[in-house]
Amino acid sequence: MGEKLDRNQLIWLSAMGLLIFFGLWTLAAWVELAPRKFLPLPWEVVERGLGLVTKPFSGQTLQGHLGASIERYLRGFVLAALIGVPLGLLMGWYRLLDHIVTPLFDSLRFIAPIAWVPFAALWFGTGIGGPTMIIFAGAFPPCLINAYRGARFVEKKYIEAAQVYGASGPRVVYEVLLPASLPSIIAGLRIGAGAGWQSLIGAELIAANTGIGLMMVRGQGALDTSIVMVGMIAVGVFGLIVDVALRGVESWVNRKQGR
């Protein structure tokens, strides 16, 4: 394996990588490899993005669309976490519940979340409800699986110790399994957050009346590539912020637990 690079080398090579990427892009657009409306110059995309902050497109400004997406996202994700995590923990403790839920869960989990879109639209409409259900379908499995695994791999001695002191089932779940499986739960939340965000974009592309996905589809319909690219950047940046925040929580929990 190569030796670690010194700082200068690292900065130099990274800058070169970015330069190559943006250089090729600019060159391709500049010589009009494809018509300008299909391949805009990088700064035209930035300009379009800044323009969208004040000038609405498809009924909303950029931040308006993003806000609608984030609202749905939070609803779906919080719902998935509030149901998935406790259910996973309880399944880790109560065998009967495990026996009942696992076969159902296993028979549903191979369905790609996005395949629920037609039912979601039928049952909950294309406003808030339908897309929320898709986010839920994306974020729920990792939340449940990780809480369950965390609870199942808690060392027996902790559980036995709690029982010796007379802790009842619910207390064992809440005071032993929950804290002991916290790292696994947080990891599940992070995976779920990513899956939920991706599912939301899919749902909004297909069936929604507002949101960043809708903005992208409308941009696509108008053959306005810069709008599509602005949407991709917005989606990427928000997803990155959520991921970094949850990574922070993850390492904080791990530090607190001395791992």
Next chain:
Amino acid sequence: MKARRDPVRPIIGLATMLALVGFWLVGSKVGLIDPQSFPSPDQFWAAAKQLTIGDGYADGRIHSHVLQSLKLICLGFFTATAVGVPLGLWMGWSRKAEALINPIFLLIRPIPALAWIPLAIVWLGLGDAAKVMILWFAAFVPSVINSFTGVRNIERPIIEASAMLGARGWNLIKDVIVPGALPSIFTGLRLSLQGCLTALVAAELLGALLGMGKVLYQAGLDIYPAMILAGMVPVALVGFALTALIDWVERRSMPWRANH
């Protein structure tokens, strides 16, 4: 999920499934389940028959839809991992390659595969090329990341020892680096394959001539709940089959790991 060994487990599992099916049968009869939102067993049966042995739906019977989807998944998956895995290995091996490529990769990585769909449609239309582009990005990102971490997680002494014993160049890559990174590479391939399936269904829901997503799209458009349900069955089966397939390949290619 790892199953608990418990003799009552399959019995309770079966009982739960039977209870649900029973609820579906009875609930649809007595009007507890609204057939406008969820089909009755009869409707589902009719739709399933139409899709499999009848006239077909959305311009084809089930096999043409599934084959079309599988063809695109294969195309996207193999072209993406053929580039992604070597690229990830190379970035893991060479710090210079990492420094050069990582910034570009960091720009692409946070963009979910599904967010490439509109761009792919603007650039390539609604045909197969656009789908392959979307699947390519869906499979590319996980295969790079996991191949990269696979190499980085190989313990240094192993590499140093084999270098000291005279392994270098191609031999070092073939006998030390790739096997060492293989568990992680497979994690990546698994994620790539799952990503492909999700991205393909989404892309087909947005416009396609054939495919599993097309069935769902058409059924949603026609407000035909029985066909929505019938169309979800192949999605689940294909998801299950692809996962089983990659499990099998993984076991075969790493016989030294008893069970992962």
